[in-house]
Amino acid sequence: MINLLINENLKIYLRSRTWILWALLVVAIGLVAWTTLSSQPHVGAWRPQLITNVQSLQTALAHTKGLPRASVQQLREQLLSDRYDLKHNLDPFRTDAWKFASTAANLDVLAMAFILVIAGDIVASEYATGTIKMLLTQTATRTRILVSKYLATLLFGLATTLVLGVFSIAIGAAVFGAQGAGAPTTYVNATGHVEQMGVIAYLLMTYGFFLVEMIVTATIAFMLSTIFRSSALSITVAILTFLVGSTLVEALSRFSWVKYILFANTNLTQYFVGGPRIAGMTLGFSIEMMIAYFIVMLGLSWWIFVKRDVSYS
Amino acid sequence: MALAPRVEIAHLTKRIGSKAIVDDLSFQIPAGEVFGLLGPNGAGKTTTIRMMVGLIAASSGTVEINGLDVVKHFEQAMQHVGAIVENPEMYGFLSGRQNLRHFARMCQGVTEARIEEVVQQVGLEARINDRVKTYSLGMRQRLGLAQALLRRPDVLLLDEPTNGLDPAGIRELRDYLRRLAQSEGLTVVVSSHLLSEMELMCDRVAIIQSGKLVDIQTMGEIAATADGVSEVSLDVDDASAANAVIAARFEGIEVKTRENELVLTLSREQIPELVAALVGAGAKVYGVRALKRSLEDQFLAMTGGRSVD
Known part of the structure; x- marks a missing residue:
């Protein structure tokens, strides 16, 4: 089994494609650093700037007619957070390595897309190149081959998340300095109150929840890869599902059945920051939903991969 | 005392819908024999070979390699089988050697020395460290053969092995297979729609048409015809x-x-x-x-x- 896992990993990391994707991710982090640096206000001028922000937010919130619910919620949270910073004399514009890393964590969408590329390709590419016949006519059973491919996918997801995290902190430290590890991050919690959390703890929470979302989303791509046997199709459908799924849940959030859609549940951050997207949803419910989807998707992949005849390609 | 057959196929059938692609095929192949599956395109040769290596599930009937059922005891049975199904597709972004190591890791007891040995056997020493995407079809065929020989199989299964080879390559492959069968007692099963090929390569040939076994011919007896x-x-x-x-x-x-x-x-x-x-x-x-x-x-x-x- 360990040998099969080595094989699957080699087939990922001996391809230049993988390294190009990671390089793109690092370039994207660099771009975020550059944008952040060029938009920083002058030192010392943050208080008047924040006061202006609060005033314009209040004006905006007075005329919310026609605005989507989510946008109003965002404005309200921003206002709460800005007021909190003013009251506790915290400079929200000052950027350091850790704070930058929290900003750069928004690139998780890009990291996820890259993970879906590998996950959507890992089974399908064997069919596309015909190597599936070589792979399945050795002594390893199909179940073991599929398991090794799935584990290699998750390991790649973990590695890509690490690339994002480590390079965010490293580039942040190089551009903004490494100080500020103890600084607090302010955020609006699930019940609408402003809270503080150590920036490192906040980062770990963000990344932890991203890993959960990554496992579930990569499993979708992996399942599509075994079903479609076409890399292009499974990657496209997986990325589209990932991008559209979240928006769809947002758009349909007034219906309560939406909570049974996988994408309403994949982001567990909602139970700690900002509050659940659909009223009545709980952390336990989301975990149960994810496990249910997870079992069905893996079961389906396994059943199809093991039972299907490998005929003319 | 008759030796147990290396390959034993009994009532092998593959049905898709109501159509039988392979229909009640039975034959046995002893050690050291080059056995051919001959038939026109679509006769069910490839389906038969694919069922022999577990790529396609049989609707009914069994395939045994050294007495081991390839469905029930896949891992043990496949330890005795080396196969190339259709074209020898390898990972183009890996070198020949990396490809062989990849497949060596998938089975028991293939050492680095064994990899070296098969590379020499198929005469690929000069290019083994190059990426496979730079290989010609003949070289891929050799690499495929090296892959099939890695775990010292008793049975070698080759589906349309001469496809895309030039006459010199075909001749070389034919001589090589005959040598393996004679000197190492390897059982070789080849499929082809090229009759002249099969005549030169095989000891016995099973003629298949529309999924059915028409006849099994021993090549030495071929001159004596049915009507004398x-x-x-x-x-x-x-x-x-x-x-x-x-x-x-x-x-x-x-x-x-x-x-x-x-x-x-x-x-x-x-x-x-x-x-x-x-x-x-x-x-x-x-x-x-x-x-x-x-x-x-x-x-x-x-x-x-x-x-x-």
């Missing part, structure tokens, strides 16, 4: 004199004359009769040769000359 009629070539000193004798003795027989060689079709019993007549008439007979009817003629005769149906 064979083509005979005579080497004589004076063709026209000999022709006159034949015309007098066997009325209405057709004789093809080429310089001093006469070719005619006779029953087996008529051959000594003919020779006696010629010698009696004072003709000098330097040679009498029964011409082999090619498998192609027989194949066409047996399958009625149809290709796909």
Whole structure:
């Protein structure tokens, strides 16, 4: 089994494609650093700037007619957070390595897309190149081959998340300095109150929840890869599902059945920051939903991969 | 005492919907034999080979390798099998050696020394560290063969192995397979729709049509045909004199004359009769040769000359 896992990993990391994707991710982090640096206000001028922000937010919130619910919620949270910073004399514009890393964590969408590329390709590419016949006519059973491919996918997801995290902190430290590890991050919690959390703890929470979302989303791509046997199709459908799924849940959030859609549940951050997207949803419910989807998707992949005849390609 | 067969196929059937792609196929192959599956395109050869290596599940019937059922004991049975199904597709972004290491990791007991050995066996030493995407088809074929030989199989399965090879490559492969079968006692199963190929390569050939086994022919016996009629070539000193004798003795027989060689079709019993007549008439007979009817003629005769149906 360990040998099969080595094989699957080699087939990922001996391809230049993988390294190009990671390089793109690092370039994207660099771009975020550059944008952040060029938009920083002058030192010392943050208080008047924040006061202006609060005033314009209040004006905006007075005329919310026609605005989507989510946008109003965002404005309200921003206002709460800005007021909190003013009251506790915290400079929200000052950027350091850790704070930058929290900003750069928004690139998780890009990291996820890259993970879906590998996950959507890992089974399908064997069919596309015909190597599936070589792979399945050795002594390893199909179940073991599929398991090794799935584990290699998750390991790649973990590695890509690490690339994002480590390079965010490293580039942040190089551009903004490494100080500020103890600084607090302010955020609006699930019940609408402003809270503080150590920036490192906040980062770990963000990344932890991203890993959960990554496992579930990569499993979708992996399942599509075994079903479609076409890399292009499974990657496209997986990325589209990932991008559209979240928006769809947002758009349909007034219906309560939406909570049974996988994408309403994949982001567990909602139970700690900002509050659940659909009223009545709980952390336990989301975990149960994810496990249910997870079992069905893996079961389906396994059943199809093991039972299907490998005929003319 | 008869040795247990290396490969035993019993009532193997593959149905898709109501159509039987492979229909109740049964045969056994002993050690050291080169066995051919011959049939027109779509006859079910590839499906049969794929069922033998577990790529396609049989609707009914069994395949045993060294007495091990390939479905029930896949891992143990496949330890004795090396296979190339259709084209030898390898990972193009890996080198030949990396490809072999990849497949070596998937089975038991293949050492680095063994990899070196098969690379030498197939004569790929010079290019083994190059990426496979730079290989020619002939080189890929060799690499595929190296892959199939890695775990010292007892049974080698090759599906259309000569596809895309040039005549020199085909000849080389044929000689190599024969050598493996003779010197190492390897059982080789090849499929092909090229009749002339099978004639040169195989000890026995199973003729398959529309998924059914039509006949199994031993290649040595191929000359003796079903109705006992064979083509005979005579080497004589004076063709026209000999022709006159034949015309007098066997009325209405057709004789093809080429310089001093006469070719005619006779029953087996008529051959000594003919020779006696010629010698009696004072003709000098330097040679009498029964011409082999090619498998192609027989194949066409047996399958009625149809290709796909």
